[in-house]
Amino acid sequence: EEDGGGQAPAAEAAGFVASTVPEIEMLLGASEEYAASIPRGASNPFADVLYGVPISAPKLARIDALLHKFGGGAQIHVLIDHPSQLEICERYVERSRMSHDMARGGGTVSPDTSPYFTAFLKLDAGYHRAGVPPAQSGLELATKLMTSKSVKLRGVYTHCGHSYNATTAAELDDIARDDLDTSRKFLRDLTRHMQSIGWGEYANLRVPRLILSVGSTPSLFHHRRSSSPSGGGGGSDDDDDDDGDTANLELHPGNYALFDRQQIHLGSCRHESDVAGTILAAVIGHYPDRNTILLDAGALALSKDSTPQGGTCSIAGREDLVCLSTSQEVTVVGMKCNRPDGGGTFPFDDFPLGSKVRLLPNHSCLSAACFDRYHVVDEDEEALLLASADDGGGKKKLEDVEVVDTWTPARGW
Known part of the structure; x- marks a missing residue:
């Protein structure tokens, strides 16, 4: 192809x-x-x-x-x-x-x-x-x-x-x-x-x-x-x-092994489904007063590299959302302002506290270096995307996806 x-x-x-x-x-x-x-x-x-x-x-x-x-x-x-x-x-x-x-x-x-x-x-x-x-x-x-x-x-x-x-x-x-x-x-x-x-x-x-x-x-x-x-x-x-x-x-x-948001922008790959290196994060906060949620993955999981699409990362399967800011341990997620309806109310019901989301990093090389192990899943990508966009309709949840192997990277210099 x-x-x-x-x-x-x-x-x-x-x-x-x-x-x-x-x-x-x-x-x-x-x-x-x-x-x-x-x-x-x-x-x-x-x-x-x-x-x-x-x-x-x-x-x-x-x-x-x-x-x-x-x-x-x-x-x-x-x-x-x-x-x-x-x-x-x-x-x-x-x-x-x-x-x-x-x-x-x-x-x-x-x-x-x-x-x-x-x-x-x-x-x-x-x-x-x-x-x-x-x-x-x-x-x-x-x-x-x-x-x-x-x-x-x-x-x-x-x-x-x-x-x-x-x-x-x-x-x-x-x-x-x-x-x-x-x-x-x-x-x-x-x-x-x-x-x-x-x-x-x-x-x-x-x-x-x-x-x-x-x-x-x-x-x-x-x-x-x-x-x-x-x-x-x-x-x-x-x-x-x-x-x-x-x-x-x-x-x-080098990045070809995993791809990331930057490579999607450059045309090295075409779709979210081409990105092999993603980060599983948990929803740890709901803030209706400011229409945002909080995730437990920050700069030490994602890095702070930028990309032309904006944001510090993206949530797989959710083009309506944007990662607004990232600090050391957490990331704030809100509505994408350029939606046709002007933004709307955050879909809190899609992201209950404790639920998991799959994040696409801006730069997978730096993100990968933040972890001491990689979990390999042998899962149909469509199923992963459906799980990522779970609306509570009974689809398989991300935390239920089977891990078939664990890889340990080299550490240090």
Whole structure:
């Protein structure tokens, strides 16, 4: 089915991007269980993880410890966007080699026991949150990575987070195309740069093998039109050698796993029923004098991220209501002012004290981080929506929906 800008390209999971070290450990732990369920030699995406935050010395030591814990089958890639980060990695490797050398009585250290990191170069493709510019400074850093004896460059990584500011599908098409074109052009420029300083043969061999890791959830379906050289993506100047440079293309949407109100607005998904991550809250207050109710879920369950639809969240199945305000532990719900009848009286009978409502968060990533467990329900979505809009007519209540599994997330940093 086509969502938003188009149909998702046929693909398979290649790996994961994690934002915390505990998440990496959780994924590598899952890789061992997953490996037991697949044929020998089959790809194991849980064992291929990118730490998606520019690397620092304390985190590097913890990543090295995980590499030793999980053995040679685990791959953890670091993100680099400044020369000092490469120096951190190289100093760490040098100290480790010296330590191993001393432990072995001064003998030569086996490459199998030497720390060795793989990295993605973070490029700034227009979001301006992190990333080296795809200009001379970026080419110089990429060259240092390509020629480092301690770190192996695996690919280039962009995150087009500015896609969240798009207002039309055409804008998302442009952002997706520019995101990929930035990486394509950078690799062509990198080859030329390395040729100009005497590393041409090495560049010709290595650069085509680098991975292009691009995207965001809003741009995901729009990459359909930009991921093929002949697919109408336009492209930038010097596109004559685009052939094959998408063979190692990765798309990395994050919010795509759950969706939320922001993604509905952007067209990444279309309906409330597409949102998999919702919060179950209880009605704890009735206030007829001000036509509102109070819920026991606040900023510590929902976050305070905003979205263009307004409000701090929404109640599934109730377009007539709006979440007016959210404080630390509670949320105030009232009538939506732009109703044709001008608002009306709050339907208190639909929300008895103690009853449950299902809330759609503005940003499911932040909301999910507020909880220490996730309850999985295997319930027809229509039934969930009916339960969410229960008018007392005897339909199944939300608190009666069967929980078929409980997931425990990684916690901490």
